[in-house]
Amino acid sequence: MAEYYLRTPVSEEDVRKLSIGDIVYLTGTVYTLRDAGHKRALELIAKGEKLPVDFRGMAIYHMGPIVKKKDGEWEVVSAGPTTSTRIEAYEYDFIEKSGVRIIIGKGGMGKRTAEACKKFGAVYTIFTGGAGALGAKAVQKISGVHWLDLGVPEAIWVMEVKEFGPLFVIIDSKGNNYYEQIKGKVEQNLKEAYAKLKL
Amino acid sequence: MVGAGISPQEFEEKIKQATIKLLMAAAVYLPRDVKSALEEAYNKEKGELQKKMLRAILDNLEIAEKEKRPLCQDTGAILFYVKVGEKFPYMGSLPRILREATAKATELIPLRPNVVDVITGKNTENNVGKYLPWIDWEIVPNSDEAEITVMLKGGGSEAVSMMKVLTPAEGLEGALKAVIDTAFDAGPRTCPPNIIALGIGATGEIAAKMAKKGLLRPVGERHPDPKVAEIEKKLLDAVNSLGWGVHGTGGGPTALDVHVEIAERHPATYAISVMVFCWAARRATMRITADGKVTYPSHSFLEEEV
Numbered sequence: 001m002a003e004y005y006l007r008t009p010v011s012e013e014d015v016r017k018l019s020i021g022d023i024v025y026l027t028g029t030v031y032t033l034r035d036a037g038h039k040r041a042l043e044l045i046a047k048g049e050k051l052p053v054d055f056r057g058m059a060i061y062h063m064g065p066i067v068k069k070k071d072g073e074w075e076v077v078s079a080g081p082t083t084s085t086r087i088e089a090y091e092y093d094f095i096e097k098s099g100v101r102i103i104i105g106k107g108g109m110g111k112r113t114a115e116a117c118k119k120f121g122a123v124y125t126i127f128t129g130g131a132g133a134l135g136a137k138a139v140q141k142i143s144g145v146h147w148l149d150l151g152v153p154e155a156i157w158v159m160e161v162k163e164f165g166p167l168f169v170i171i172d173s174k175g176n177n178y179y180e181q182i183k184g185k186v187e188q189n190l191k192e193a194y195a196k197l198k199l
Numbered sequence: 200m201v202g203a204g205i206s207p208q209e210f211e212e213k214i215k216q217a218t219i220k221l222l223m224a225a226a227v228y229l230p231r232d233v234k235s236a237l238e239e240a241y242n243k244e245k246g247e248l249q250k251k252m253l254r255a256i257l258d259n260l261e262i263a264e265k266e267k268r269p270l271c272q273d274t275g276a277i278l279f280y281v282k283v284g285e286k287f288p289y290m291g292s293l294p295r296i297l298r299e300a301t302a303k304a305t306e307l308i309p310l311r312p313n314v315v316d317v318i319t320g321k322n323t324e325n326n327v328g329k330y331l332p333w334i335d336w337e338i339v340p341n342s343d344e345a346e347i348t349v350m351l352k353g354g355g356s357e358a359v360s361m362m363k364v365l366t367p368a369e370g371l372e373g374a375l376k377a378v379i380d381t382a383f384d385a386g387p388r389t390c391p392p393n394i395i396a397l398g399i400g401a402t403g404e405i406a407a408k409m410a411k412k413g414l415l416r417p418v419g420e421r422h423p424d425p426k427v428a429e430i431e432k433k434l435l436d437a438v439n440s441l442g443w444g445v446h447g448t449g450g451g452p453t454a455l456d457v458h459v460e461i462a463e464r465h466p467a468t469y470a471i472s473v474m475v476f477c478w479a480a481r482r483a484t485m486r487i488t489a490d491g492k493v494t495y496p497s498h499s500f501l502e503e504e505v
Contacts, residue, residue, distance in 0.1 A: 064272065065311070068309050078270070078311075079272050083354075106387070107387050107389075107390075126446065128259070129387075130479035131255050131258075131270075132271040133271075136268060153311060168252075178448075179386065182442075182447060193438070196436060199376050
């Protein structure tokens with residue numbers, strides 16, 4: 001379990017060093033992107049249109065913040081991750097086509113995302129679910145917002161973060177998925193759980 | 200009786216302000232019972248990764264309280280559980296007051312706008328819409344007070360809620376299996392350690408209501424019926440033996456508690472519902488007397504503040 005302090009944009013080489021169980025603290029620009037944002041981004045890419053931000057080497061965060069406007073500037077109030085499993089349907093294509101290197105969420109992602117992480121050099125990490133206040137503390141400022149027509153949770157928030165973490169590496173670029181390993185153990189425990197209830 | 204010297208408008212405004220404070224209390228301060236259970240889990244934890252995660256959870260609570268920020272950005276579906284005395288003077292005004300307070304709290308605290316049109320996907324931006332905030336009513340005979348509990352129910356944990364009508368032959372065994380299967384399938388998605396509730400009754404909505412009642416009960420409090428309490432203890436042990444652990448990392452508790460709430464059933468049905476609350480199990484309660492005195496039994500420290 002090694003600890004890394006990384007700054008975006010990150011290189012493929014830096015990302016490929018990371019292994020499941022490692023901890024990352026991230027500094028630099030992070031873009032929020034949820035279900036609707038992924039969908040729109042992939043539709044635009046398919047049409048050959050330009051995206052509002054360049055994701056190459058960058059980090060996306062599965063997160064819909066609480067924000068407020070103070071003196072005309074957006075401020076983040078609370079910023080913890082949303083469940084990433086919903087985004088599994090989009091993530092392979094998004095990693096391939098956007099060049100994103102670090103995905104931050106919670107709850108885990110599936111086989112297709114793990115495949116893309118291996119093939120294109122990316123990692124899936126989790127920030128502690130529910131820790132919205134801790135997440136917001138790492139945000140230095142919001143430097144932009146796109147696609148606000150999707151609603152506050154689904155817009156792309158451009159956030160400048162400082163030592164955002166701990167982020168736990170759940171899928172590395174070597175084909176490992178930490179949650180799949182745990183799930184294997186839990187499947188073995190299922191019988192025991194039933195037995196305790198005489199089922 | 201209306202409080203001496205307070206006009207109806209002033210009284211309604213008082214309830215509204217008190218409700219805004221109730222929503223703030225729920226969004227910012229985790230209830231004592233949940234916080235204690237998390238602290239206990241942290242103190243017991245030996246795993247390095249799990250300890251770090253539980254530390255992040257406790258740090259998060261401290262920051263939220265110090266800076267009065269919502270501890271989780273998903274301030275949930277807003278659910279009000281109202282126990283209102285038949286003689287409470289403002290019963291009829293409560294729905295309007297609760298909706299107005301919710302919209303105002305969304306702007307002031309602020310809360311995340313979480314109310315979305317099911318056809319168009321459009322967000323109402325103020326957390327008010329059709330049947331949201333949800334208001335659940337219980338009328339209390341011979342009382343002139345109101346007790347309002349709010350639950351902020353995050354989407355990630357609600358996503359695994361289930362309701363099913365079993366056959367009586369499947370019965371209790373089927374119900375217990377559903378709890379284990381729900382926790383097994385949920386894995387890391389529901390932000391464990393969780394509070395899990397099983398509701399049983401005659402119809403789907405009764406079972407679901409019983410399950411929600413289970414989520415409202417404090418962690419560590421057992422059902423008054425010893426037979427049900429025994430089932431709860433066994434379920435807690437069984438769920439934790441699955442070993443998903445803190446945020447699905449394979450160590451530490453999967454559930455902080457399991458609660459079972461039962462209603463009577465129909466001879467031909469055995470309706471069950473399983474609901475899960477994330478560790479950010481946000482709920483808060485206030486009481487309003489007929490003369491306008493407001494107290495917060497779940498967050499009594501707030502009573503000192505103006």
